[in-house]
Structures are given as structure tokens and as C-alpha cells.
Amino acid sequence: MKSIIVIPARYGSTRFPGKSLARINGRPMIQWVWEAASRSRLTEQVIVATDDDRIADVAAKFGADVVMTKKSHRSGTDRMAEVADKISAHLYVNVQGDEPLLSTTAVDDLIRGMMESPRVPIGTLAHRIESQAEWRSPEVVKVVCNRHQEALYFSRSPLPFQRAFDAKAKLLRHVGIYAFRAQALATFVSLKPSPLEIAESLEQLRALEYGLTIQVIETKYRCLGVDTPADLARVEAALRKQSQAPRKRKTRSKKK
DSSP: OOEEEEEEEOSOOSSSTTGGGOEETTEEHHHHHHHHHHTOSSOSEEEEEESOHHHHHHHHHTTOEEEEOOTTOSSHHHHHHHHHHHSOOSEEEEOOTTOTTOOHHHHHHHHHHHHHOTTOSEEEEEEEOOOHHHHHOTTSOEEEEOTTSBEEEEESSOSSOOSSOOTTSOOEEEEEEEEEEHHHHHHHHHSOOOHHHHHHTOTHHHHHHTTOOEEEEEOSOOOOOOSSHHHHHHHHHHHHHHHHSOOOOOOOOOOO
16 A cells, blocks of 8 residues: 655744744754654655745755645645645655654554554544643644544543543543545545534544544654744754663673
8 A cells, every 4th residue: 555645834834934944953844854754664755745945945955755736725634635636645644844853653653553444534643641731721632532443523622521630531632643545635625614623723623524534543652843933942952852861772692
């Protein structure tokens, strides 16, 4: 099954224009994302999909495959669908261009999950919520699932409702990485935005309202995205922490 990772990257971000080109330890953010995605063992190609020549030029210089897309797209999913019109694959994985600390393992877990469940049209990731503040925050998208780990609903509100917060309960935070089968992607972008999608400002609710199944795969990956210039400092601090972490030494068995 041919899978392609698509990294949508537009220049005109409302809160942080040009953030794809923001420098992190001397490299543009889009390069950090592309390098992590390129380490996937289960994908054949990683594509930067952009509407801006500045992003395209930078991406081409560090070796990325680039597809120029329309400026009129409302979302990264729409941008990915244009890539799908030009490059054929069975599975398209949408990785956001503002996740410089992207976990390749998480991406491969998602792709593997879709391979093992050939009837599932859409897949995504979620991790456990660890604090009450995280559960209550409208910036954190929550998801509840049925017994088959299929999404029932996504919300910015605390979900599910609890009279008293229980950290031991299975509370899940959505991670915005998606895998679409080719037909599901074509179907999804042909649908009009739905009432719940508009109310919550969550694109994935369109799929649920129109009856498309979203498989949720649990991961330990906790994303650290960049929405504002202040987020860059947090990413750089996380990178310093990673570089300072002691590495495990491999022990050699003694020869007898």
C-alpha cells in the first residue's frame, strides 16, 4: 500500500505570518518537520504542499519534494487533496508544518494502524490527558471513542463531563495528524462544512456528521506545536533538554 506524507505549509498564518520559515537552531521550522517525516519507515514520499514561492524555494534547497497549491484552500486537508489529484497513492498522511518535534514513531503507528484496518477510511492519534488544566482548556481538543476506538465526538469543552476530575480516567487529547484513504479524502473535501464543525471550529467533526468513521490510535507522543513566536522558545528549550539527556550506553558481553 503506497502511503504519502503531505506537509501543508502556507505563509499567511493569522497569528504568526511566515512561521514555516522561522528559524529554530539555525534551520527553518519546515525543515525540522520534513526531516522527521522523512525518517518514516512506512511511507514512500514526503511532500511539502505550499502556496508560497518563499516556502517552496527554501524547501527545495534542503531537498524536499514540493507541490505548489492554490492560495484559496481553507485548510491543510484541502491542500492535501490537491496533492492527491496530482500524485496517486492509497494513503495520504497530513502532518502539520508547525510540529518541529514531530515523532516519527507516532506517524508510523498511525500508518501501521491503517494498514491493519483496511476498511477504516480515516485515522488519527490521541494521547492521555494528564492534568485538569489540560482537560479544561479550550485550546486542547478532546476526543471520546467507542469500544472499537472509533471517534464518537471531538470537542474543545471538557470531554467527557466529570463531576470531579479523575486523572486515572481514560481522557484523551487529540493529536492533529490524520491519515486518509484516497477515496475518503476525495469524499471529505467534497462535503460542505457541517454545523458542528463550524460551532467547534474542528474540521474532523464534518467527517463524523456525514457518517465517516475516524479510527483513533493512542500514542505517547505529546505534540509541541508553534502557533506564536513565543512557542519557538519552548521548542528550543525542549531541544536543549533532549540534547542534554544522558544516552544509554550499550553493554558488551564479555568473551569467555
